[in-house]
Amino acid sequence: MAKKEVDDRFKRFGTVSFTAITKTNDFIDYLEKGKVMGTKCKDCGALYFPPRSDCSKCLDSNMEWFEVSGTGKLLSFSELKYGPVGFEDDLPYIIALLDYGNHKVFGRISKDIPFEDLSIGMEFKTQTTTLPNGQLGYVFEKA
Amino acid sequence: MGKVGIIGVGQSSFVRGYPGSIRELAFEGFKEAMQDARIKTKDIGASIIASAPEYDKQRSPAGVIAEYLGLIPQPTFYVESICSSSSTALKVAYSMIKAGLHDVVAIIGFQKMSEISSSESQERMGRGADIQWEAPFGTMMPAYYAMYAQAHMDKYGTTLEDLARIRVKAATYGQINEKAVYRKPVSMEMFTDPESNFSAPVAKPLRVGDCCANADGSSCIILANEEKAKAMSKKPVWVLGIGAASETVNMAGRDLLTGLRAGIEAGKQAYAMAGVTPKDIDVAEVHDCFTIAEMMAYENLGFAQPGEGKDLIASKETYKEGSIPVNVDGGLLSKGHPIGATGGSQIRTIVLQLRDEAGEMQVKDPEIGLVHNIGGVGLYGNVTILGR
DSSP states (O other): OOOOOOOOGGGGBSSSOSOOOOTTTHHHHHHHTTOOEEEEETTTOOEESSOOSSOTTTOOOOEEEEEOOSOEEEEEEEEESSOOTTOGGGOSEEEEEEEOSSOEEEEEEOTTSOGGGOOTTOEEEEEEEEOTTSOEEEEEEEO | OOOEEEEEEEEOOOBSSOSSOHHHHHHHHHHHHHHHHTOOGGGOOEEEEEOOTTSOSOSSHHHHHHHHTTOOSSOEEEEOBTBTHHHHHHHHHHHHHHTTSOSEEEEEEEEEGGGSOHHHHHHHHHTTSOTTTTGGGOOOHHHHHHHHHHHHHHHHOOOHHHHHHHHHHHHHHHTTOTTOSOOSOOOGGGGTOTTSGGGSEEEETEEGGGBOOOOEEEEEEEEEEHHHHHHHOSSOEEEEEEEEEEOOSSGGGOSOSSSOHHHHHHHHHHHHHHTOOGGGOSEEEOOOSBHHHHHHHHHHTTSSOTTOHHHHHHTTTTSTTSSSOBOTTOHHHHHOOOHHHHHHHHHHHHHHHHTTOOGGGOOSSOOEEEEEEEETTTTEEEEEEEEO
């Protein structure tokens, strides 16, 4: 009997992924294609980022993907001087939240932008990236 | 339906590296509360054990601890809402007593954080946020709160100096609280002195001095129905209001970055249930895991208008002699933050205040006190209002 294949694509997300199996695994395939995607409920139109496979507004599971595109405004940010176990090699790094109007995106700001140059309200775009350890992710670049 | 009263409170000293096991640690807080209540273990109808999971090797700590405390064969179980676990336990105990299931319930909060290293501890705390979508970016509690600080500073002009004032206040009282883990004084200069580790950034803009101390500790609160409370205790402290709320785990789901929605909502519920307003609060314990958290709590609980928390601390109104004394036991910043024990310790402080038994930390003649206990980065909000 053939061994059942486990779809654990999500283990490739971020410096260290704590999740391997999720119904939103296609997110990883989109990252490989250079796209950062959220989901939209086909029934009630609710937008979700991070993406979800089930809609908590109408309790349906009829979702489609949409691409995070254009620019988002910086809502807040912090530069970490200490990191959790597994993130030591990334330090220092800046986490941030962007407002795209109808959804928000949490992530990291590109390494080439110093903390001192940042201010709330600045425009960024979200771009896919391959991390030094081969994992997949996305990063905020100056718009 | 009668009232629910608190008839006994206790806590261990909050320390670094407790030299004992979790059951022995839990015993310390429990013993003090039992001596305070002057009751026997057979008087307790049920126990609730509260802590944040994943620090201990022991799976399902409730049974082990209940046995060690002599609370077998009464029912026991475990509740958690990370840093607000023991406030959640208080709400459950209140409900059980109100429902008439038990006359007396003990809640025991504990945490032995030193079971694991500091960076492992940060990693576990970070996993109290969204592990699927945010932890892969290397998130930590100080960094999340730093994002709130950054937004608060941007919107309201709050400064790092304003935040440092909160830490200085905490240390003023940590020095006189014999149960506090950090008993040294703190000066404003330490935040700008490059030689002091207080000035070192942890997650910008927050510095070491803005962060609470990890600690091992336990706490215990014993609650009883009105009849038993009056019979057993000379000075029962009554639970007047309870509020609890939750917030999105994802930062991306949040619409407020200058305050904690779950804390605001829990406060509203507790005020409404107690039939009081922020002006009626004589002494408060708020969840100051970071200096910015206390600043936001002032505003979220209505002690100050949004953006005016900085004026409250600058004018020292939250000191013992001020109009609304806050965290006059040293708070999480100086007393320490053994996650599961923290809420119980906050409740203990307010109970002692309302009984006029807070010693050097005593506020003048308080009648109504408030406890604000947050779990995670504003994920869970709990507010409890107590009266004598």
